[in-house]
Amino acid sequence: MTQLNDSNVPRLDQRVTVPGYDRQQILPGIVHFGVGGFHRAHQAMYIDTLMQAGLAQEWGIIGVGVMPGDRRMAEVLSLQDYLYTLVIKHQDGTREPRVIGSICDYLYAPDDPEVVIETLSDPTIRIVSLTVTEGGYNFHPVSGEFDLEHPDIVHDLADPGRSRSCFGLVVEALRRRRERRLPPFTVMSCDNIQANGDVARRMFTAFARARDAQLANWIEQVVPFPNSMVDRITPVTTTADIEELASEFGVEDGWPVVCEPFTQWVLEDHFAEGRPPFDQAGVQLVEDVEPYELMKLRLLNASHQAMCYFGYLAGFRYAHEVCRDPLFVDFLLGYMEREGRPSLAPVPGVDLADYCRTLIERFANPEIKDTLARLCAESSDRIPKWLVPVIRHQLEQGSELEFSAAVVASWARYVEGVDEQGQPIDVVDRLSARLTQLAASNREHPTVFIENRELFGDLVDSPRFVVAYLEALKLLHDRGARATLEVLVEQARTTGTEE
Numbered sequence: 001m002t003q004l005n006d007s008n009v010p011r012l013d014q015r016v017t018v019p020g021y022d023r024q025q026i027l028p029g030i031v032h033f034g035v036g037g038f039h040r041a042h043q044a045m046y047i048d049t050l051m052q053a054g055l056a057q058e059w060g061i062i063g064v065g066v067m068p069g070d071r072r073m074a075e076v077l078s079l080q081d082y083l084y085t086l087v088i089k090h091q092d093g094t095r096e097p098r099v100i101g102s103i104c105d106y107l108y109a110p111d112d113p114e115v116v117i118e119t120l121s122d123p124t125i126r127i128v129s130l131t132v133t134e135g136g137y138n139f140h141p142v143s144g145e146f147d148l149e150h151p152d153i154v155h156d157l158a159d160p161g162r163s164r165s166c167f168g169l170v171v172e173a174l175r176r177r178r179e180r181r182l183p184p185f186t187v188m189s190c191d192n193i194q195a196n197g198d199v200a201r202r203m204f205t206a207f208a209r210a211r212d213a214q215l216a217n218w219i220e221q222v223v224p225f226p227n228s229m230v231d232r233i234t235p236v237t238t239t240a241d242i243e244e245l246a247s248e249f250g251v252e253d254g255w256p257v258v259c260e261p262f263t264q265w266v267l268e269d270h271f272a273e274g275r276p277p278f279d280q281a282g283v284q285l286v287e288d289v290e291p292y293e294l295m296k297l298r299l300l301n302a303s304h305q306a307m308c309y310f311g312y313l314a315g316f317r318y319a320h321e322v323c324r325d326p327l328f329v330d331f332l333l334g335y336m337e338r339e340g341r342p343s344l345a346p347v348p349g350v351d352l353a354d355y356c357r358t359l360i361e362r363f364a365n366p367e368i369k370d371t372l373a374r375l376c377a378e379s380s381d382r383i384p385k386w387l388v389p390v391i392r393h394q395l396e397q398g399s400e401l402e403f404s405a406a407v408v409a410s411w412a413r414y415v416e417g418v419d420e421q422g423q424p425i426d427v428v429d430r431l432s433a434r435l436t437q438l439a440a441s442n443r444e445h446p447t448v449f450i451e452n453r454e455l456f457g458d459l460v461d462s463p464r465f466v467v468a469y470l471e472a473l474k475l476l477h478d479r480g481a482r483a484t485l486e487v488l489v490e491q492a493r494t495t496g497t498e499e
Contacts, residue, residue, distance in 0.1 A: 003252045006081040009099065013249045016085070019101035021051050023081075026060035026104050029276075031120055031185075033166045034131040035063035035073055040100065041234040041259040043129060043190055045086055047102040049281040056276040060104035062125075064116055066166055074108040076254040082106060085245060085256040089367035096261075097249050109169060113162050120173030121180070126273035128170060129188040130200065134381060137193070137203045138167065146206035157211055167207040174208075174223065175215055186224045186271045192301075194293055194385060197227035197268065226268035227289040229296055233260040233362065235370055262362050266292040284349070291347045298340045299352075300359055302386040306335050306403070307363070308375035309410035313420050313481040317372055323364035327482065330489045332360060335403040338492060343393035377428040379411055380435065384455050395462055400495075405468035406488055408456075412449035413476040415439040420480050443477060446470050 002008050009018045030047070032039060043061075050056035063082075065074055077084065082103040088096040109116045120128065130136070138147050147153065156168025163169045170187065177184060187204060189196035201220070209216035234257065241258050245251050267278060269285040279285050286292070304319075310331070311322040322328045336356040344352065363370075387404055394401040415432075416439045417425045427436055434452075441448045450460045450469060459465050475484040 001246060001252050002250055004080045004083050004085065004099065006083065009083070012099070012251060015097065016249055016251060017096075017098040019048070019052070019083075019099060021054065021057065021101070023101050023104070025057055026051070026102075027058045028062045028104055028119075028124060029059040030061045030127045030129055031064055031125050032061050032129045032131070033064050033066065034133070034136065035065065035070070035077075035103070035106065036131060037234045037237060037257045037259075038230075038232065039129075039131045039190065040084060040103075040257045041086055042230055042232050042263065042265065043131075044100055044102045045098075045263070046265065046278065046281045046283060047276060048100045050276055050278075051102055053280065055280060056102075058124075059102075059127075059276040061102050062119060063103055063106040064109055064166075064169075065106070066109045066164065066169070068110075071108055071110075073255065074106050077103065077106045079254065085251055085253045087241065087245060087256055087258045088261050089258055089365070090261055091361075091365045091367065093367060095244075095248065097245065097251065097256075110164070113164070113169060116169050117161070117163070117173050117176070120170060120185070121176040121182070123177075123182050125185055127186045127188055127271070127275065129190055130166065131190045132166060133191060134193050136166070136191070137199055138165070139199070139203060146203050146210075148206075148210055153207065153210075156207075160211070167204060171204060171208045171211065171215070171219070174219060175212070178215065178218055183273050184219075184223045185273065186226065186275070188226055188228065188267075190228055190230050190265075192230065194297060195227055195290070197225040201225035222272065224270040224272050226270040227293070228268065229264070229266040229289050229293045231264040231296055231300065232262065233365075233368055233370060234258070235368055235374075258368075260362055260365055260368050262358070286348070291345055292350070294344055295347050295350065295352070295355065297386050298343055298390050299336050299356060301382065302340055302390060302404075302407075303332050303336060303359060303363070304375045305379065305382060305387055305411070306332055306407045308372045309407070309414040310481045310485060312372045312376060312425070313410065313414060313476070315419070315421060318366075319363050319370040319372060319375065320366040320368065322372070323360055324366075327485055327489065329360055331403065331485045332363075333357075334489060334492050335407070338400050339390055339394055339404050342397070342399060343390045373426070373428070376414060378430065379415075380429050380431045380455060383408065383411060388456060388459070391459060391465060395464060400492075401465060402468045402472075402488060402491065405465055406472035406484065408450065409469050409472035409476060410481065410484075412439055412442055412473060413481075415449070416442060442473065446473055 086098045107116050152164040156163040160172045189200040205216045266284040268289050307322045316322050391404045415435045438449050450456050
């Protein structure tokens, strides 16, 4: 067993890819908030790829944690000289372990916010990146406005030098750079949010405006916030993952990361003070990320919703189980081909039919063990953004929407809180109390769930949608998830034959 750290890297199993560059020569150029599994499987991996090619030694990453749970990440990475193992899990069961060396430091902000602010203020830092989840952007779920009443925001506005939030830390650093006549850094969101750069711009400038209108105006004028689309399935690291890495490869790593082989990053090429040569690591640099973003949201993310409620109700617990069932595959491809894809404009350089087939292959990877419970969580933040726009497009075009309506019905049935085996369902959602209350009346008042205009807007006023929704909900109640899919798939097949 070999403890992972700089001095032990030469002793690691030869099957483990290790940094082939001198980490002592790395200079920091990026500060990243939210060093979790996805960042380490994605952005940090891309930077490491460039470093392996001798192309980004001045773009080392300094991680920053602001949440209480980030302290453990700080401790683990510090013990390992900020190294960690990325384990790619292939469908055939093979493992591809790789030690990533692109993170050169980690700061836990609650211990010393001033150190974080001064690090951000250093002119060598040219990019500040974020994977803080949708909730980390601090906007109201309905209005979309920045929440100035959050306790951390109230604190940071009153005491900027001891900021607790990424907003307070970043804006104070930008204020100091402006005061010192230093150029701004680029703020690069890597979160799974539509128009993530635009969202980041609105939230950071809203915080700045509450503090200083002139500072906010300066940020709006000179700080780039490029949009991006990021994609890589990265499950939560389990104890079994840690033990497997130790037993099979002899690497003692306190917090490795596991992921699928597929990875994609589409990034708008808008930066203030340069950037790494991302394109040489496979990043797609574009002027407009929206077509790629909508592709992912309406095909990958919406398909996750299409599989998770039906799958869970039918007794499955993992995505790969669902996607190895021909009936479910027919349903997912039916949704993508008949409803998801028609709602999209052409995507430059992408064969959408091939993309859809690749999604099924990715979902079917048994080594990832992506749980349906994870996919079913926080649906009130997902369905309105990922699936409702598809329904609206299909209504406007007079096109098919039966599969999409059935997904909404499956969510309503799932939120009733009991699966088809009579087992309780733990509904994880910020609106769980309200949703379960509504779903309890599904049988007596079948449209009650979609009458929630906060989530569905005026869809309940559309007879075409309501009819399709009610037919699916009745089938779910009377015959179950599997029989519902059989009816939907057969109807689509018949319609396709007639056409």
